[in-house]
Amino acid sequence: MPSLPHIPVLRHGPAYESLDTVEVRDHRTGTPLAVVSQANAGIVRRDLRKAGARAASLRARPIDELLDLCARAVEPFLEGTLPLNDAGDEQSADQYVRALSATSGMPHALVRANMEKIATVLRDMPAILRGLTRGLDPAVLDTGVGVQNGVPVSYADAADALGVVLPSNSPGVNSIWLPALALKTPVVLKPGREEPWTPLRILRALEAAGLPREAFGFYPTTHDGAAAILEGCGRSQLFGDARTTAPYAGNPAVEIHGPGRSKVVLGPDEADRWETHLDVLVASVARNGGRSCINASTIVVPAHGDAVAEALAARLAAIEPRPADDPEATLCAFANPSVAEWIDGTIAAGLAAGGAVDVTARHRDGDRSVTLDGSTYLRPTVVRCERPDHELANTEFLFPYVAVVEVPSDHVVAAIGPSLVVTAITRDPALRQALIRSPHVERLNLGPIPTSHVDWDQPHEGNLFEFLRVRRAVARDEGW
Amino acid sequence: MSDPIESAPRPASPEEAAEQLDAHVRATVAWHFSAETGTPFWIDRARDLGLDAVEEITTFADLARLPRFDGEWLRSEPHARFVPRAFADRPYTIFETGGTTGMPKQRIGWDDYKIDYAAFSSTLDDDAFPPGGAWLMIGPTGPRRLRLAIEFLANHRGSPCYFVDLDPRWVKRLIRERQFDQAKAYMEHVLDQAEQILKHREVTALFTTPKLLEALGERLSIPEAGIRGVFCGGTEMAPQNVRFLCEEVLEGEVTFVPTYGNTLMGLAEHEKDFASNGYSITYHAPQPRAVVRVVRPDDPDVLVDHDEWGRVELTTLTRELLLPRFLERDEAIRRRPTATHPWDGAGEVRPFRANEERIVEGVY
Numbered sequence: 138m139p140s141l142p143h144i145p146v147l148r149h150g151p152a153y154e155s156l157d158t159v160e161v162r163d164h165r166t167g168t169p170l171a172v173v174s175q176a177n178a179g180i181v182r183r184d185l186r187k188a189g190a191r192a193a194s195l196r197a198r199p200i201d202e203l204l205d206l207c208a209r210a211v212e213p214f215l216e217g218t219l220p221l222n223d224a225g226d227e228q229s230a231d232q233y234v235r236a237l238s239a240t241s242g243m244p245h246a247l248v249r250a251n252m253e254k255i256a257t258v259l260r261d262m263p264a265i266l267r268g269l270t271r272g273l274d275p276a277v278l279d280t281g282v283g284v285q286n287g288v289p290v291s292y293a294d295a296a297d298a299l300g301v302v303l304p305s306n307s308p309g310v311n312s313i314w315l316p317a318l319a320l321k322t323p324v325v326l327k328p329g330r331e332e333p334w335t336p337l338r339i340l341r342a343l344e345a346a347g348l349p350r351e352a353f354g355f356y357p358t359t360h361d362g363a364a365a366i367l368e369g370c371g372r373s374q375l376f377g378d379a380r381t382t383a384p385y386a387g388n389p390a391v392e393i394h395g396p397g398r399s400k401v402v403l404g405p406d407e408a409d410r411w412e413t414h415l416d417v418l419v420a421s422v423a424r425n426g427g428r429s430c431i432n433a434s435t436i437v438v439p440a441h442g443d444a445v446a447e448a449l450a451a452r453l454a455a456i457e458p459r460p461a462d463d464p465e466a467t468l469c470a471f472a473n474p475s476v477a478e479w480i481d482g483t484i485a486a487g488l489a490a491g492g493a494v495d496v497t498a499r500h501r502d503g504d505r506s507v508t509l510d511g512s513t514y515l516r517p518t519v520v521r522c523e524r525p526d527h528e529l530a531n532t533e534f535l536f537p538y539v540a541v542v543e544v545p546s547d548h549v550v551a552a553i554g555p556s557l558v559v560t561a562i563t564r565d566p567a568l569r570q571a572l573i574r575s576p577h578v579e580r581l582n583l584g585p586i587p588t589s590h591v592d593w594d595q596p597h598e599g600n601l602f603e604f605l606r607v608r609r610a611v612a613r614d615e616g617w
Numbered sequence: 618m619s620d621p622i623e624s625a626p627r628p629a630s631p632e633e634a635a636e637q638l639d640a641h642v643r644a645t646v647a648w649h650f651s652a653e654t655g656t657p658f659w660i661d662r663a664r665d666l667g668l669d670a671v672e673e674i675t676t677f678a679d680l681a682r683l684p685r686f687d688g689e690w691l692r693s694e695p696h697a698r699f700v701p702r703a704f705a706d707r708p709y710t711i712f713e714t715g716g717t718t719g720m721p722k723q724r725i726g727w728d729d730y731k732i733d734y735a736a737f738s739s740t741l742d743d744d745a746f747p748p749g750g751a752w753l754m755i756g757p758t759g760p761r762r763l764r765l766a767i768e769f770l771a772n773h774r775g776s777p778c779y780f781v782d783l784d785p786r787w788v789k790r791l792i793r794e795r796q797f798d799q800a801k802a803y804m805e806h807v808l809d810q811a812e813q814i815l816k817h818r819e820v821t822a823l824f825t826t827p828k829l830l831e832a833l834g835e836r837l838s839i840p841e842a843g844i845r846g847v848f849c850g851g852t853e854m855a856p857q858n859v860r861f862l863c864e865e866v867l868e869g870e871v872t873f874v875p876t877y878g879n880t881l882m883g884l885a886e887h888e889k890d891f892a893s894n895g896y897s898i899t900y901h902a903p904q905p906r907a908v909v910r911v912v913r914p915d916d917p918d919v920l921v922d923h924d925e926w927g928r929v930e931l932t933t934l935t936r937e938l939l940l941p942r943f944l945e946r947d948e949a950i951r952r953r954p955t956a957t958h959p960w961d962g963a964g965e966v967r968p969f970r971a972n973e974e975r976i977v978e979g980v981y
Contacts, residue, residue, distance in 0.1 A: 156895060157857035179831045179861050186835070384797070 141169055142226035144333050146176045147340070147355035148184050149191055149323070152223040155180075159357075161331060163239040164472035165511035170236055171221070173333050176358040181325070181365040184354060185298065188323065188370070191351045192297035196321045200275045203319050206346045207262040214342035215256050221337070228338070237334045241305055242470030242512060244461045247426055251308040255339060258312040258593060262319050265593050269316060269602035278321060282611060291611035296371025296390075298323050298354075299605060302363045303336060304376040304394075305329030305472070306535060307428045311336055313394070313601075314374055318343065318352060322605050325354040325370055327363050331472050367391055372604055392599045396533040397430025397557030399588040402572065403438045403445075404563020405546045411438065411445050414562055418445075418539075419452050420587035421560060423517060426469035427537030431558050431580075433588045434533040436541045437525070437549055446496045446521040446541040453517035453537055454500035458509045469536070470512030477513045480534045481506045484518065487529040493522045493540075525552040550575045558588040625905055627957075634904060634960040639676045641905035645934040646674045654703035658694060659683075659939055677908065680932060681918070686943040691722035699725055701936060712762035714880040717789040721760070724880050729937045730762050733883035733903060734770040737876075740886055741774070745846030745872030750821030752778040755811045755829050756850075757785050762880045763850070767824050779818065781810040783829070808832055815842045826851040827858060834866035846872040850884075852947055852967050856896040863892065876900070877966050881940055882907045882931050888955060888962070897950075897965055901958035908932040909963050911951035917944055921951050929963060945969070 141160070145152035155174035162169050213219060218229040228236065234248045243251075258265060266275060273290070277283035282291045299317040301324060304310060317324050326336045340353050356362060367373045367385060375382055376394040385391040401421050403411060421433035438445055459466035471477035484505070488495055495505075496519045507514050517537035522530040530540045531554060544552045546563075550571045553559070560582040561572050572578055580595070582588065625641065628634040649659045650670040662683070663670045673682055700709065704727060713721040746752075752771040758764035758780055771778035791800040811833060814820065823844050825833070830849060833839065839847070847867065854875055863873050875891075877900040878884030885900035885907075902909035911927040913919045921927035929947040933940040946969045952962035 155857050156860055157855060175857070177857050177861055179858070179866070182835055183865060384795075 142171045142221045142228075143224065144171050144173045144337065144357065145222050146174045146180070146357065147350065147353065148180070149187070149351045149354050151350075153180075154222075159330070161240050161333065164242055164331075164470065165239070170239060171333070173357045176356040176362050178358065178361040178365040181356055181358060181362050182369055185325070185365075185369040188297040188325075191323050192294070192321075194349070195318075195323055195352045196294075198321070200278045200319070200321070203321065204262050204266075204275070206343065206348055207259045207315075207319055209346035210339075210342040210348075211256045211259045213345040214259065214339060215252060217342060217345060219338060219341035219345065228334075233334055233338055237308060237332065238461045240331045240334070240472060241308075242461075242472045243307070243426065243428070244459070244463065244466035244469065246464050246466055247469065248308065250425070251335075254309050254591075255312050255315070255335070258315050259342075261593055262316065265316055266319060266602070268593065268595055269320075269600055282613065289611050289613055291609050292606040293609050294322070295605050295607050296322060298325050298370040298372075300325045300327075300366035300370030300373035302327045302366060302373065302375045302377070303329050303332070305331040307425060308332065308335035309425065309429065310376060310394070311339055315339065316601050317605060318348065320602060320605050322372075323352045323354070325356065325366055327356050327358055327366055329376075330357075333357055374599075392604055394430065397432070398435065398531055398533055398555065399431050399433050399558035400435045400437055400553055400556050401433045401560045401562065401588060402549055402553070402568070403436070404561065404565040404568050405439045406565050407562050408438055408440050411441055412448065414585050415448055415452065417560065417562070417585045417587050418449055421589055422449070422539045423453060423456060423467065423537040424587065424589040426467060427517070428469055428535055429589060430533070431589050431591070432533075432537070433558075433560070434539055435531055435553070436539055437544050437553060438541065439546050440543060442521060442541050442543040446519050449539070449541065450496040450500050450519040453519060453539075454497045456517050456537065458507060458512070458514040458516070460510055461512075468514050468516070470509075470514055471535075474513040476535065477506055477515050480515060480536070484520070484529065484534070484538075487527070488520070490528065492524060492527050493520050493529050495519070496521050496541075547571075550577070553577070555579075558582065560584075560586055560588050628959055631954045631959045634954070635677070638905045638908065638960075641934055642677050642680065643671075643675055645936070645939060646670050648703075648936055649701065649939045652702075654701055654936075656699060656701045656939065658690075658698040661698075677932075680941045683941045685917075686940045688722050688943065691724060692720045696723070696725050699938070703936070710762075710765070711760065712880045713760040717786045717793075722880075724762075724938065726762065726937050729883065729935050730766045731769055732935075733906070734766050735773055736903065737884055737886065738770055738773050741848075741874065742846070742872060745874070746774060746776075746822045746848070747845065748775045750776055750845075751819060752776050752822045752824060753781070753811065753814055753820045754778055755781045755807065755823070755825040755833070756783050758782040759784060766884075767848075771822075776822070779814050779820065781807055781814065783807045804829075804832060808836060812836055815844075819843060822846045822848065824848045824850070827853045827862060830862060831866055838868065839866065840868050840870040844871055846874060848874045848876065850876050850878060852877070854898055855965060855967065856898075859891065859898060860896040863896070877963070879945075881933055881938070881943065882909070883933070885909065885963070886958065888957070899952045899955075899962040899964045900949075900966060901955070901960065901962045902931075904958075904960050906933070906935050908934070908960075909949075910961065911949050911963055912944075914948070914969075917942075923951050923953050923961075926950055928969060929966065 145154050157175040158172045160169040161171050218227050221228050234245050237248050238245050273285050299322045301314045328336045374392045382393045382395045458468050515536040520529050520540045522540045522542050525542045525544050530542050546568045555577045558580045559578045562585050628637050648654050649656045709725040712724045715721045754767045768778045875887050875898050876884050883903050885902045888899045891898045910930045911921050912930045914928045929945040929949050931943045931945050947966050948969045949963035949966040952964045954960050
């Protein structure tokens with residue numbers, strides 16, 4: 138039997154094999170697929186001491202060159218056979234899809250959809266930068282000074298490195314840090330434990346397109362190593378649940394990507410026409426296997442709550458687990474069955490407390506939790522909650538889960554709390570204005586647009602340009 | 618006159634080591650249980666157990682007739698109960714361990730640390746720890762044996778020693794209360810002081826912990842600061858950490874001497890070829906004065922097999938202290954006897970059950 142490929146630490150240069158390793162395994166069979174080096178925290182800190190020089194080198198490259206480089210990375214990312222290490226182990230695109238599916242539980246079809254999403258970001262980087270910078274001339278990224286809308290502007294660098302502590306739930310999240318490289322900021326990535334594949338593949342594709350290794354670090358590491366990244370990079374993105382992210386809440390150098398608690402709000406003017414919006418509701422809840430923070434986890438209506446829940450349950454209950462390589466598969470398996478067990482138990486306890494009913498239960502045979510081909514799945518679940526403050530009404534789980542609640546329109550903003558995405562299906566002026574003005578709504582879709590829809594020219598989950606650059610006042614004398 | 622309890626020739630084989638240990642057990646038991654020299658605590662125990670210790674304990678295995686030493690006794694028993702009658706007229710030193718919360722364990726002592734560290738000194742390389750060159754200790758001083766021991770070791774080699782204190786009880790309390798900013802500020806405070814000494818005084822040798830060594834290396838180049846040898850104690854020495862310390866923090870230029878030891882044992886010697894063994898460090902207790910065994914956590918009367926993980930059990934056999942089969946809060950891999958130390962060793966020592974605390978990442 139050939140030895141397992143070793144996925145090394147990439148320290149902005151040659152591959153480094155740690156003596157501390159973990160195996161990533163096929164979640165169904167337990168078969169190890171690779172050995173992954175674990176960087177000790179000291180390595181992260183030591184390498185970050187040279188971040189300034191590395192950033193200077195990336196910043197010396199013209200923006201046009203970096204945008205071309207991103208575009209050239211599309212083909213190797215989607216099609217290429219790329220190195221896993223410096224020892225000759227490689228991975229084709231198909232092998233990547235299978236490996237990621239095996240370790241994360243995501244079906245092949247969804248992995249491919251996520252690849253497409255990442256490819257789009259690489260390909261459309263110029264448009265994404267326009268969105269992030271609100272139309273700034275890209276040349277200003279080279280010089281740091283320029284004119285925008287007739288006003289002189291100048292930007293300082295906020296950080297010499299962007300640290301990113303990644304999750305394992307969906308490969309699509311990698312699209313969030315990707316523009317940093319076009320913004321001339323080296324990245325320091327900590328992959329999720331079950332998902333070294335995607336960030337590595339992106340970096341290898343960029344390397345194949347000409348990005349120098351000094352522009353990126355890849356540090357599979359422990360909790361301590363993650364803390365070293367968050368403390369040592371001038372700016373960081375942290376993905377995680379509320380417990381993981383709590384110590385960094387309020388830290389301006391750390392952008393937190395926690396649970397999204399995204400929502401669809403139906404206004405009083407559209408409530409009677411809820412049936413025409415059912416497709417939007419289904420797509421909001423179930424797209425990407427319900428694994429994203431932009432999936433809706435609450436639907437807020439002024440009336441017809443029971444009917445909406447019933448119709449949605451009928452549609453979602455039809456989504457059944459399918460084998461990972463089935464092109465129609467849209468549900469993800471749980472790589473760690475105890476997570477599914479915990480979620481299932483939490484929902485059961487919430488229902489037992491009263492005031493909430495699992496409407497999907499009537500539409501399916503058997504339990505919420507099922508196994509297929511050795512994998513554990515949770516089937517889509519619609520819970521009708523009597524009150525918006527029920528413990529199941531404003532929560533988020535890693536599968537297609539949604540609560541339906543009735544809230545009078547003039548109470549909606551107070552009731553929904555912080556929400557990453559809100560789709561507001563309403564022309565009611567008061568409700569629209571209240572949502573537009575609410576600081577708790579990070580992204581607002583006006584009209585029947587699924588919460589899970591992404592416009593790449595619209596920065597969501599924070600504006601990376603504003604995170605990595607600080608605008609300063611500037612005065613320029615003529616000719617200077 | 619050579620005293621068999623205080624110095625013994627190094628045995629040539631595991632069989633010789635076992636014989637030597639059994640003879641040492643007999644001498645130590647005779648000392649602690651005799652009416653003239655013995656220790657009140659043990660004399661009373663033997664009486665309560667109806668045990669004729671000198672008759673019945675003639676081998677290391679026979680120590681099982683004594684109760685496993687309970688650390689609680691070092692908190693609750695009056696010190697006088699542990700003073701051998703032979704030392705009744707000598708004032709003693711009180712050394713503490715633990716004490717982050719509640720009462721620390723207290724061991725009393727006279728000469729043990731000098732005997733242990735003088736013996737250890739002969740294992741140090743004079744190029745890495747030049748006789749006469751100054752030492753700097755950065756670590757727990759206060760009521761600990763370590764502080765006196767390191768100064769003694771330096772002096773024994775003709776060297777003076779500077780000290781920067783780190784109070785581990787305060788650090789542990791800050792971490793338990795999740796005051797990480799305060800913990801960090803305190804570490805900075807400690808390192809600031811160390812940096813000042815290194816800047817203004819010529820120092821050739823360091824004693825510190827792996828974490829402090831790493832943090833010091835983030836501020837300055839340790840070889841450029843003139844350090845030639847680092848003597849390092851602590852249980853945070855997994856192979857990758859040791860490799861990182863040797864290759865990067867010490868820049869491949871400074872001799873790294875790890876040790877495992879504590880107030881109750883003395884200090885264990887490491888196998889010097891660790892770099893060629895994947896940076897896995899094996900320690901051998903200073904037998905016959907102390908014996909470390911690696912036992913099954915669920916059945917500590919049974920040793921684990923060689924190369925298996927188990928809990929560290931310590932037996933100390935000196936004139937000052939008889940401490941049979943004390944279960945440490947550490948775990949290790951049981952290692953085979955070697956040519957230089959023909960008795961079992963303990964590898965990759967780390968806090969007990971450290972691996973179970975490895976952070977399980979969130980689902981996102």
